Amino acid sequence: MEELGKISVWSTDVAGLHLVFNLTTIYMTLSVMGILIIFAFLATRNKGLVPNSFQVVAEIFVDIFWKLTRDALDEDMAKTYFPMICAMFMFLLLCNWIGIIPFMDEPTKDLNTTLGLGFMGFCIAHYAGIRTKGLKGYVKEYFQPIFFMMPLNLIGEIAKVVSISFRLYGNIMGGSIIILVVSYLVYGLIIPPFLYAFFGLFVGTVQAFVFTMLTLVYISVQVK
Amino acid sequence: MAWEQIEWVKAASGLGAGLSVGFAAIGAAIGEGYAAGRANETLSYRPGVAGDILKTMLVGQAVAETAGIFGLVIAMLMLFSPSVGKPLLTGWAYLGAGLSMGLSAIGCGIGAGLPAGSACLGIGRQPKASGQLTTLMLIGAGVAQSTAIYGFLIALLLLFKSLPEAMNWVAACTLLGAGFAMGFGGIGPGIGEGIAAENAVASVARNPENTGLMTRTMLVGQAVAESTGIYSLVIALLLVLST
Numbered sequence: 001m002e003e004l005g006k007i008s009v010w011s012t013d014v015a016g017l018h019l020v021f022n023l024t025t026i027y028m029t030l031s032v033m034g035i036l037i038i039f040a041f042l043a044t045r046n047k048g049l050v051p052n053s054f055q056v057v058a059e060i061f062v063d064i065f066w067k068l069t070r071d072a073l074d075e076d077m078a079k080t081y082f083p084m085i086c087a088m089f090m091f092l093l094l095c096n097w098i099g100i101i102p103f104m105d106e107p108t109k110d111l112n113t114t115l116g117l118g119f120m121g122f123c124i125a126h127y128a129g130i131r132t133k134g135l136k137g138y139v140k141e142y143f144q145p146i147f148f149m150m151p152l153n154l155i156g157e158i159a160k161v162v163s164i165s166f167r168l169y170g171n172i173m174g175g176s177i178i179i180l181v182v183s184y185l186v187y188g189l190i191i192p193p194f195l196y197a198f199f200g201l202f203v204g205t206v207q208a209f210v211f212t213m214l215t216l217v218y219i220s221v222q223v224k
Numbered sequence: 225m226a227w228e229q230i231e232w233v234k235a236a237s238g239l240g241a242g243l244s245v246g247f248a249a250i251g252a253a254i255g256e257g258y259a260a261g262r263a264n265e266t267l268s269y270r271p272g273v274a275g276d277i278l279k280t281m282l283v284g285q286a287v288a289e290t291a292g293i294f295g296l297v298i299a300m301l302m303l304f305s306p307s308v309g310k311p312l313l314t315g316w317a318y319l320g321a322g323l324s325m326g327l328s329a330i331g332c333g334i335g336a337g338l339p340a341g342s343a344c345l346g347i348g349r350q351p352k353a354s355g356q357l358t359t360l361m362l363i364g365a366g367v368a369q370s371t372a373i374y375g376f377l378i379a380l381l382l383l384f385k386s387l388p389e390a391m392n393w394v395a396a397c398t399l400l401g402a403g404f405a406m407g408f409g410g411i412g413p414g415i416g417e418g419i420a421a422e423n424a425v426a427s428v429a430r431n432p433e434n435t436g437l438m439t440r441t442m443l444v445g446q447a448v449a450e451s452t453g454i455y456s457l458v459i460a461l462l463l464v465l466s467t
Binding site for chain 1: 296300
């Protein structure tokens with residue numbers, strides 16, 4: 001059970017600050033990014049009316065998420081935010097699936113990844129809100145319905161970041177802890193592959209979708 | 225019979241694990257059962273879309289199960305982390321973590337099951353809108369779970385907090401109080417947000433053109449319903465960080 005909570009770190013001192021990096025997360029995030037870049041290259045290399053197999057998969061992603069983004073935002077605003085939404089889903093999906101390969105870890109098992117993505121979504125949503133409503137209209141929203149509700153509205157906005165990132169982190173980390181403990185109890189016999197299929201493939205897909213859709217609707221609530 | 229310190233901590237970890245997984249199982253099971261019941265009800269008059277309904281039911285149940293899985297994770301963390309050399313206050317933190325996770329998962333399990341059930345009914349009514357219904361169900365159920373996630377956050381903070389060596393009744397009751405604050409505070413918002421999501425899904429099944437409007441209204445309503453859960457989160461954070 002000693003693997004529980006063991007991480008490889010690389011620490012350095014820069015300008016008087018003690019910086020600690022989680023190496024596993026960095027390697028895994030870079031591998032996910034590499035796979036996605038290769039996939040994008042293969043999918044767009046010989047674009048044609050008769051698509052190759054990579055292009056088919058890419059078209060499915062683009063089609064589904066273009067429809068969802070267009071329904072949630074307006075047509076021209078959807079053009080701005082669609083690439084981010086689609087890329088976020090593909091990144092999270094691969095992040096959650098990569099754990100089923102032996103010796104690979106999910107980058108989303110690290111709170112830093114999910115909190116970073118959640119904070120990114122928060123910044124984008126509020127930037128979109130300021131851009132459409134203007135700074136005055138944006139600030140006015142916080143004083144609804146009565147002025148003294150302002151602190152609670154602020155906390156509510158920050159709690160959104162906490163809930164969206166801990167949802168993904170908790171599901172993926174919880175799944176991997178359960179797999180670890182159950183594999184230890186049954187000596188790795190028979191059951192773990194099914195658990196990997198459930199937590200890695202099924203829950204991973206659902207949670208990647210939920211994270212992406214929540215980012216999208218937070219943007220849509222800000223701009224409407 | 226005088227117990228050693230390590231025995232007290234071990235006993236508390238057992239009790240905390242039981243509270244966490246036991247309470248968390250209540251809500252998740254009710255929510256999943258509700259979804260399955262609604263799916264059966266729909267199948268009785270529309271067996272043609274059985275595949276879609278089964279798929280939606282399973283996805284909804286998986287989301288409703290999240291709260292139960294969080295309880296299981298907290299229980300496993302308590303049971304399998306070493307209790308050698310831990311101060312006596314850790315035991316109280318374990319109890320608080322179990323209460324926080326277990327109680328807050330009750331409401332969220334039920335709340336996440338409600339939209340799943342109504343999505344199954346909606347697909348029976350409007351099979352063409354099944355994509356929109358599933359998306360809205362996932363968003364609604366996901367937001368309804370926020371308070372269980374706050375409970376999970378408080379439980380993790382309680383588990384991994386470094387506590388003073390000396391036993392102190394004020395600190396012990398503060399740790400337990402943080403668990404009560406977040407645990408009870410999480411029940412109501414979970415069910416309330418679930419009701420909002422359930423009815424939003426049902427309205428989209430009636431009138432799929434208005435999906436955007438319903439989604440925004442649902443989210444605003446859920447944000448207001450969640451505010452009491454956020455008060456609990458603030459108080460629980462203050463209590464945890466003050467020890």
